[in-house]
Amino acid sequence: MRKSSLKNSLKKSPKNSRKVESDPDSIMIVCAHSDDQIFGPGGTIAKYSKEGKKLFTIIFSYGHISAPLLKKEVIISARVKEAKDVDKLMGGTGVVFLGLDENKFIEQFRSKKMYPKLKKLILEKRPSRIFTHSHDDPHPDHRALNNLLMETLDRMRYKCDVYAFDIWTVFNTKRRNYPKIVIDISDTFKLKIKALRMFESQKLSLFSLMWSVYLKAWILGKKNGFKYAEAFYKIR
Numbered sequence: 187m188r189k190s191s192l193k194n195s196l197k198k199s200p201k202n203s204r205k206v207e208s209d210p211d212s213i214m215i216v217c218a219h220s221d222d223q224i225f226g227p228g229g230t231i232a233k234y235s236k237e238g239k240k241l242f243t244i245i246f247s248y249g250h251i252s253a254p255l256l257k258k259e260v261i262i263s264a265r266v267k268e269a270k271d272v273d274k275l276m277g278g279t280g281v282v283f284l285g286l287d288e289n290k291f292i293e294q295f296r297s298k299k300m301y302p303k304l305k306k307l308i309l310e311k312r313p314s315r316i317f318t319h320s321h322d323d324p325h326p327d328h329r330a331l332n333n334l335l336m337e338t339l340d341r342m343r344y345k346c347d348v349y350a351f352d353i354w355t356v357f358n359t360k361r362r363n364y365p366k367i368v369i370d371i372s373d374t375f376k377l378k379i380k381a382l383r384m385f386e387s388q389k390l391s392l393f394s395l396m397w398s399v400y401l402k403a404w405i406l407g408k409k410n411g412f413k414y415a416e417a418f419y420k421i422r
């Protein structure tokens with residue numbers, strides 16, 4: 187054995203070379219609040235599901251702080267049920283809530299030891315594509331989640347494609363450097379709307395935003411020659 191090849195073989199010790207291969211049919215959605223998974227990539231994931239891909243959703247919080255008038259337990263059970271019902275409608279394989287408090291993602295991700303939990307889920311599902319919030323989203327929880335997820339993927343040295351979605355804005359000119367991907371969701375847009383309407387516990391805030399969901403999908407569609415579309419930035 188030549189010196190250099192010995193060096194190479196030492197470098198590739200079993201521990202270091204244990205590379206996890208991603209599953210081309212596995213798609214993961216990682217978001218902050220229940221309904222983000224539909225608001226953002228709803229039409230796209232419905233499309234993938236119809237193609238036979240496996241969808242799995244991870245939601246960081248129950249979003250109970252945004253509804254202070256109702257009891258925490260009531261909100262939590264309502265959110266879990268809605269998310270599971272929506273997942274069934276979309277043909278997903280499951281939803282997991284990490285149970286972090288809103289506005290406290292960064293500190294609680296550490297104090298509640300979420301890294302091993304998230305890592306385990308990623309290794310179990312082996313997604314080839316992850317859909318998540320963008321790093322410059324106006325919502326602080328969305329930005330924090332992007333940081334924590336990217337940190338986790340780096341720490342695990344896990345390789346997969348990561349696509350970022352915006353909830354509020356149609357275009358973000360700050361991200362010209364990332365390739366933009368436009369998905370034709372004309373066939374699944376109705377399903378996206380149906381899913382959004384299933385988030386009963388968020389009726390008030392959500393239904394007032396419905397017009398923006400139509401407008402955004404329509405503008406993106408019109409610009410790209412489709413009836414309705416969703417757009418993502420490929421951030422990795």
Ligand SMILES: [Zn+2]
Binds near residue numbers: 218219325328
């Ligand atoms: Zn959100």
